[in-house]
Amino acid sequence: MFGPLNHLRVVEGSAFVAAPLAGLTLAQAGADVIRFDPPGGGLDYGRWPLAPGTGRSLFWTGLNKGKRSLCVDIRRPEGRELVQDLIAAPGEGGGLLLTNFAGMPWLADEVLRARRADVIKLEIAGNFDGSNAVDYTVNPAVGLPAMTGTGGPNAPTNHVLPAWDVACGLTAAFGLVSAVLERARTGQGRSISLALSDVAFATVGHLGMLAEAALGGVDRPPSGNDLYGAFGRDFPTADGRRVMIVALTRKQWSGLVKVCGIADAVTLLEERLGADLSEEGARYLHRDAIAALVAPWVAARPLAEVAAAFDAAGVSWGPYQTMTEALARDPRVSTANPLFTAIEQPGVGSVLAAGSPLAAAGEARSEARSAPSLGADNDAILGDVLGLSSGAIGKLYDAGIVAREGE
């Protein structure tokens, strides 16, 4: 099984998306990720969506798959000390803390480094100055809702995906492993901070969008479902389905023209417009005229026929489908895809769960494992990692320093 990080032990103090996704990414690459939570669960323990019937959070169980759970009362000094001991526990792959609990004195660098000099701590914050921000407050400030849909700045459309949380979590996983690689060469620990809004602003910068606004002095207007800068649009089929068609490259464009039988019409259009539609930018400028040629062909055919013709011609396209539709008919969202495994998640039931999308040739994929119940791994962690006796562990339960789900 491909588990390049299977020598690492990461302590995770987290809530919501970014830090838990970072921990999940590390766990699915083989790391032993120990998430600590207070009795009753942290701030994200009841986050929607919930499982029908039981009310168990599908969000929490989704983001904490394959981690171990330590349920500990971190309001009390004894609880904090257990977590500090766990972070500082010996071992080449230990000394790693991943957290979005920003600015907690008991997890401060100097406190941890006094216990283990080569600790690597990666702390996610909202903004670079330490102030708070969440995905849903960052994205409006980045400017994308004003470009999404058709409403513009006065009727912005928020994204549904917490895309910046996802990007921040993956950046955190990358940053932590990079620091581990550095430590393996130099022996040096690190305290790394990562701001959610920095990830967002950096990304739109990398995509050229900030420079476009700065140099042009104007904002890109929203363009509905059109692909910016080339040809891409959604079209309804004869059987009430809908497809997204993209002609970003010359090859994709010529495939589309050929399969739709519009070569002559495109030539006439180019003459009329004085444009060369083999240029991606020209396709964007004249997208309505192109769409008028493509639409009748798609509208005259059911999806199956469109799909077969497009696939044969190398057209870049995809069907629109809802999540229930994807689950019902797309093999990419089924156990036919080695990404997915049907797992039994306590409190939820049988669910399709994704493992790591990273697949190594000649090795089995890292399969998804269920999320732990709170405190499920207390005894193993306290015994095996911290070396506590069963008597000492019993006293921690008696004192309410550690607990299990429902206790």
Next chain:
Amino acid sequence: MFGPLNHLRVVEGSAFVAAPLAGLTLAQAGADVIRFDPPGGGLDYGRWPLAPGTGRSLFWTGLNKGKRSLCVDIRRPEGRELVQDLIAAPGEGGGLLLTNFAGMPWLADEVLRARRADVIKLEIAGNFDGSNAVDYTVNPAVGLPAMTGTGGPNAPTNHVLPAWDVACGLTAAFGLVSAVLERARTGQGRSISLALSDVAFATVGHLGMLAEAALGGVDRPPSGNDLYGAFGRDFPTADGRRVMIVALTRKQWSGLVKVCGIADAVTLLEERLGADLSEEGARYLHRDAIAALVAPWVAARPLAEVAAAFDAAGVSWGPYQTMTEALARDPRVSTANPLFTAIEQPGVGSVLAAGSPLAAAGEARSEARSAPSLGADNDAILGDVLGLSSGAIGKLYDAGIVAREGE
């Protein structure tokens, strides 16, 4: 300067977002990333947005900052051999290939491994079966456009951000560094594949959205700009601005209630509804009633007053702003944020550019560097890495195997 990967040399064969972003992420963590491109540039060399006047791609220059460029004709055997030699060149941090050129025989595992046994190759594909897909065709299949905005499945709204490309690129950077860490311990090379659509389906799975659809049997309806599962909505201010307000946690909710002076009204509302609005799910179910209490308070005040009151009360909120507005007034998108540097980008001019969002305590941030012109680093790469003499390099130019921008 924090550069944990400054001993690595990565060869990148790429186009568009995911692979170039992976390479950028590695470069901004210190790696020597050598992107190879054909004379005249690859498929993404003219991707919009473009710089006014020069027409230089702001997309390309944004995603290839701080890399070195080898401009080589890979249609010819001699060009391919140079790239193969470069991938296989000796050194502890060499032997690394990052690419989205899927299925190229001359970059096949066995070809590379014959030259260097411990090569690590990370190849990004569209789908897990090797078939093609791009961000804009994947997202409709994932189901998010049907949940975005207010249109639903019959009037879906595409996202503007290529979020899956971003997530895939960051996963690729993580996967490559994880494999390097493994190789440092075991000496073993790897051939890793990563599918764009796997990243997308895995992510909506991790967020609990697939399980919600599977277990509930219905699709989540679109809910405009509302935050799912708690309280979050956009509100206009007295001075024509707009803010996103989020009350995900109890603390955020109590802060909002307090600052808006609606505690009594909320109590009355709870009695009338028979609901406890301190529960996040209840806030979602009764979001319209809550919004009716919050809206007049926001609408009666200009943004500056709203901002000051919200910040003092610890409310989670953010302003809507377009990119030109963000550049004009948000210090997070300026050189007041150590993330950003004003750089001189040849062919573009002076632009604000983001470095790595990963900041290590006690170290200078890795600053953004400009993107190379095509072939700018030919001589250094061929001479220093491959050990070619200036005479041999001259012959490669004469034969058109390597070239520089505009040649």
